[in-house]
Amino acid sequence: SEAISNVSRAVSQKSNIAALEGIKVSVAPGKVTLTGYNLDLGITTSIEAETNDSGEFVVSTRLFSEFTRKMGGEDITFEIDDNLIINISSAATECSFSGISAEEYPDLPEVDSKGSFCVKQHLLKSMINMTSYACSTNESKPILTGELFDIEDGKFNLVAIDGFRLAIRCEFAETNDKFHFVVPRKALQELSTLIKDEEDSPCEICTNDRHIIFRLGSVYVISRLLEGPFHNYRLSIPTGFKTEVNVSKKELAASLDRCSLIIDEKNKAPLHCEVGNGVIKITCKTGIGKVNDAITADISGEAVTIGFNNKLMLEALRAAEGDRVRIRFNGAMKVIEILPPEGENFIFLVMPIQLRG
Amino acid sequence: SEAISNVSRAVSQKSNIAALEGIKVSVAPGKVTLTGYNLDLGITTSIEAETNDSGEFVVSTRLFSEFTRKMGGEDITFEIDDNLIINISSAATECSFSGISAEEYPDLPEVDSKGSFCVKQHLLKSMINMTSYACSTNESKPILTGELFDIEDGKFNLVAIDGFRLAIRCEFAETNDKFHFVVPRKALQELSTLIKDEEDSPCEICTNDRHIIFRLGSVYVISRLLEGPFHNYRLSIPTGFKTEVNVSKKELAASLDRCSLIIDEKNKAPLHCEVGNGVIKITCKTGIGKVNDAITADISGEAVTIGFNNKLMLEALRAAEGDRVRIRFNGAMKVIEILPPEGENFIFLVMPIQLRG
Numbered sequence: 225s226e227a228i229s230n231v232s233r234a235v236s237q238k239s240n241i242a243a244l245e246g247i248k249v250s251v252a253p254g255k256v257t258l259t260g261y262n263l264d265l266g267i268t269t270s271i272e273a274e275t276n277d278s279g280e281f282v283v284s285t286r287l288f289s290e291f292t293r294k295m296g297g298e299d300i301t302f303e304i305d306d307n308l309i310i311n312i313s314s315a316a317t318e319c320s321f322s323g324i325s326a327e328e329y330p331d332l333p334e335v336d337s338k339g340s341f342c343v344k345q346h347l348l349k350s351m352i353n354m355t356s357y358a359c360s361t362n363e364s365k366p367i368l369t370g371e372l373f374d375i376e377d378g379k380f381n382l383v384a385i386d387g388f389r390l391a392i393r394c395e396f397a398e399t400n401d402k403f404h405f406v407v408p409r410k411a412l413q414e415l416s417t418l419i420k421d422e423e424d425s426p427c428e429i430c431t432n433d434r435h436i437i438f439r440l441g442s443v444y445v446i447s448r449l450l451e452g453p454f455h456n457y458r459l460s461i462p463t464g465f466k467t468e469v470n471v472s473k474k475e476l477a478a479s480l481d482r483c484s485l486i487i488d489e490k491n492k493a494p495l496h497c498e499v500g501n502g503v504i505k506i507t508c509k510t511g512i513g514k515v516n517d518a519i520t521a522d523i524s525g526e527a528v529t530i531g532f533n534n535k536l537m538l539e540a541l542r543a544a545e546g547d548r549v550r551i552r553f554n555g556a557m558k559v560i561e562i563l564p565p566e567g568e569n570f571i572f573l574v575m576p577i578q579l580r581g
Numbered sequence: 582s583e584a585i586s587n588v589s590r591a592v593s594q595k596s597n598i599a600a601l602e603g604i605k606v607s608v609a610p611g612k613v614t615l616t617g618y619n620l621d622l623g624i625t626t627s628i629e630a631e632t633n634d635s636g637e638f639v640v641s642t643r644l645f646s647e648f649t650r651k652m653g654g655e656d657i658t659f660e661i662d663d664n665l666i667i668n669i670s671s672a673a674t675e676c677s678f679s680g681i682s683a684e685e686y687p688d689l690p691e692v693d694s695k696g697s698f699c700v701k702q703h704l705l706k707s708m709i710n711m712t713s714y715a716c717s718t719n720e721s722k723p724i725l726t727g728e729l730f731d732i733e734d735g736k737f738n739l740v741a742i743d744g745f746r747l748a749i750r751c752e753f754a755e756t757n758d759k760f761h762f763v764v765p766r767k768a769l770q771e772l773s774t775l776i777k778d779e780e781d782s783p784c785e786i787c788t789n790d791r792h793i794i795f796r797l798g799s800v801y802v803i804s805r806l807l808e809g810p811f812h813n814y815r816l817s818i819p820t821g822f823k824t825e826v827n828v829s830k831k832e833l834a835a836s837l838d839r840c841s842l843i844i845d846e847k848n849k850a851p852l853h854c855e856v857g858n859g860v861i862k863i864t865c866k867t868g869i870g871k872v873n874d875a876i877t878a879d880i881s882g883e884a885v886t887i888g889f890n891n892k893l894m895l896e897a898l899r900a901a902e903g904d905r906v907r908i909r910f911n912g913a914m915k916v917i918e919i920l921p922p923e924g925e926n927f928i929f930l931v932m933p934i935q936l937r938g
Contacts, residue, residue: 287842287870294839296832319839321870475653482651482676485644513644513678 247288248329250280259332260285265411266332266446267418282324283310291319332446333435341375341399342426345440349419350545351382351393352412354570357539359409360386367406370450372457373429375403383457384409389536390460390573391543405431406454411447418443460573462559465552467499467528470565471521473549477541479506479517484534486512494577495534499553500527508534528553531579532560540572604645605686607637616689617642622768623689623803624775637683640667648676689803690792698732698756699783702797706776707902708739708750709769711927714896716766717743724763727807729814730786732760740814741766746893747817747930748900762788763811768804775800817930819916822909824856824885827922828878830906834898836863836874841891843869851934852891856910857884865891885910888936889917897929 248259256273259266281304288310292300295314303311308323343351352371360368365387372383380397383390415438419427428439431449438445483495483506491510498505499521506517530553540562541549552561556579562572605616613630616623638661645667649657652671660668665680700708709728717725729740737754740747772795776784785796788806795802840852840863848867855862856878863874887910897919898906909918913936919929 290842291839294835294842296835316875317836317839318873319842319870320872321843478651478653479674482648482674485647485651485676486678513676515677516675518673 246282246324246329247285248280248282248326249288250326251275252278259329261330261332261446263330264408264448265414266444267414268332268444268446270442279304280326280329281308281310282326282329284321284323287321291321333448335430335432335435335437335446337430337437338432339401339403340428340430341397341401341403342428343380343395343398345419345423345425345427346421347395348427349416349421349423351380351395352416354393354543354545355382355384355391356409356412356416357543358384358386358389358391358572362386367450367452367454370406370408371412372406372454373403375399375401383454385455385457385460388533388575389540390457390571391540392457392461392571394569394571403431404454405436406450406452407436407447408450411436411445415440415445418445460559461571462552462554462561465525465554465561467523467525467553469499469504469521469523469551469553470548471504471519471551473541473544473547475519476504476549477538479519480534480538480541482517483508483515484538486510486515487534488512494531494579495537496529496531496579498527498529499523525553528556529579530556530560531577532574533577536574540574543572544570603639603681603686604642605637605639605683606645607683608632609635616686618687618689618803620687621765621805622771623801624771625689625801625803627799636661637686638665638667639681639683639686641678644678648678690805692787692789692792692794692803694787694794695789696758696760697785697787698754698758698760699785700737700752700755702776702780702782702784703778704752705784706773706778706780708737708752709773711750711900711902712739712741712748713766713769713773714900715741715743715746715748715929719743724807724809724811727763727765728769729763729811730760731814732756732758740811742812742814742817745890745932746897747814747928748897749814749818749928751926751928760788761811762793763807763809764793764804765807768793768802772797772802775802817916818928819909819911819918822882822911822918824880824882824910826856826861826878826880826908826910827905828861828876828908830898830901830904832876833861833906834895836876837891837895837898839874840865840872841895843867843872844891845869851888851936852894853886853888853936855884855886856880882910885913886936887913887917888934889931890934893931897931900929901927 250257253276254272255270257268257270259268291312295312296317300312300314304323308325309320310323311318311320355371359371363369368386374381374383375397378397378400380395382393418440430437434449436447436449486508487493487510491512493508493510496507500523502520502523504519504521508515544562546564548565550563550565557576560574560576564570607614610633611629612627614625614627616625648669652669653674657669657671661680665682666677667680668675668677712728716728720726725743731738731740732754735754735757737752739750775797787794791806793804793806837852843865844850844867848869850865850867853864857880859877859880861876861878865872901919903921905922907920907922914933917931917933921927
C-alpha cells in the first residue's frame, strides 16, 4: 500500500491536459510519478510516498483527483489489485473504481538535449503573461500560434505576432548560447499557471529540434515545438519615430473602454485619434452612438492623426506593466509602438487603420 | 441638465431584469427614478439629482449602465434632446446614443394594498436563501415554482416544495394579520440579492390579490403573485419520529459529496444508509465505482436502513444553518426530516427511495 501526500495539488494542476487520457500513475519504491499527456503537451510530477512496490497504471482524472481531494484524513492509502480495481481509503472512508492498463498509455517523447539554459521562474511567467496576448489564433499559419524564444548575444527576446500586432519582451539571457525555437501558446500558458508569482528559483529549459522540456523543481512540462520559419520580427520594429507620447495607461485604457461600448461585430469603426498640443483626442462614431474623449499627455514631436482598432490597442495596454506607457508614432499609416516609460524592456506594435475622408 | 450620483449601482442591480426592455428614466425636479420591468417582476429606485426638469424616456440598459460606470468624473451630466438623443458627459468625456420614447414602456401594476407587514431585511434574506432550493423548476405545476408566505397567529412560515422535498423556515411574524400568498422564486432571488447581509432595517411588504411590493428603503420590488391552491404542507410534516440523529453537517455533506462522484445521469443509485450503534454507514455502488463511508453521530431510537437521493439530501444540508443538524427518521419508507440541533427554526423534508433486496 502507498501513502500519498499532496497528490491533489499535482493532479489539479494537470486536469485540463490529461482529461481525455487519464493520469498515468507510476509507482517506484519511495516515489510516485503522475503524468498527464495529450500528445502535444505533457506534465509530470513526482512525489514521495511510503511504498516498496513498483508498477504503473492509468486512472480517471476526475475520480482520482476528486476522491483524493474529498478524502477526510491526512494520509491517503492507495491500492490496486490484479484486476486494476483502484481502492482509495482514508480513516473510515473507502472508494473504489476501475483503472486502465498503462500499456495503452503513450510514452512521453525522449528529449536528447542539444542544449539547455535557465530562467528565473517568476521572470519567465511575467514574460509569457505580457506577450502571449499577441499570438495568432488562426490555425492556417500554425507557426504564429506560438511564441518565439530568440536567445542570442546574451539577450532573451520572447516574441508573439499575429499579423496585426507584435509583442516582444526583452531580458538578459543567462547563457551565451544561441537558441531560436517556437513553443505553442497553450504550453506556455500551462507553464505560466504552474509557476507561483514570486517563485525565484530557476526554470531549466532543455530543447532539441522537435521538443522542449521546462523543469520546475519536480514538475516537468514537455511540449512539441512548432516548426517552420518565424517572421523576421526585427524588421518590423521602426528605428526612429516622429511623435512620442507619455500617458497614463489607466486613463487611456478607460477611454478606449468607453469607445468599445459602441463597437460590436455589426457596428465597427476605427478609433479616430488626434495627438498634439498636450492632448490626445479620441473620437468614435458607429450606428450605436458616439464618444468624444480627451486625455492630457506629455507629447513631443509632430502632431499626428491616426486610426486604430480598439481591441488591439486595449489588449496591448492591458499587457503593459506599470502606470504609464510611451507611445511612438511614425506617421498616419505607420505602425504604432507601445513601450515602458523608460528603456525597451517590452515593445508592443499595433498596425494602424486608414481613416476615411 | 442633471447630475446623477450613484446611478451605476442602481442600474447594475437591475440589469438582468430590464435587459430586454431597457431602463425607464423618470425625471422630476430634484429626483430621478429608474425602473426595470419584465412584466412579471419590476424594480424601481429613486435617487436625488440636480435638476428642475421633468419627463421620462427609456434607455439601453447596457449603454446606460456601462457608460455611467466607466465615466471618469465624480459628477455625471445627463442630457436628452427632442430627438431622444441621450448625452452623458463628465470632465472631458462625452458619449451619446439614442433613447426610446417612454410611451412604449408598460406601466407597473398598481398595488392597491389590502394589507401590509414588515420583516427585517436580513431575516427575509436568510429565510429566502434557506428555502428557495426546494422550489420546483417544473413549469407544469406553476404554483410550486414559487414560495408560500404563510402568516397566521403571529407565525411566519416561508415554504417551498417540489414533490420530492419540502423546506420550511419559521419565524415570529411582526403582525397579527393573516396572509397566504405565493411569490415566484425568481422575484425572491432578485430581492435577496438586493438585500445586504447585515441589513437590519425593515422590508415593508404590501400585497393585494394579484401583486406584491417589497419596499427596501428607496428600492421597490414589484412582482405578480402565483395563483392557485398551494399544497397543504402542514399535513406532510410527521408528528413523531422513530430515530433521531445529531451529526456534523460538514462530515455528512463530505460523505455525500464523495458518493456523488460515482453518480451521474447514466449511473444512478440511491445512497444506502444504515443508522444505528452510534454510526451512520453510507454506501453506494454504480457502474462507475463504489464508496463505503462511516460517520459517528449521536443516535437515539430504533436502528433504520433507508435509501435516499444524494442531491436532494446534499442540497438540504447545504441550505441548513449551523455546524450540526438533527435528522429524524420514521421508518424505511417514511419521509426524512432535517432540523436544527435545537428547536424547529427550519424543517427540511426529503422523500426516501426504496432500496432493492
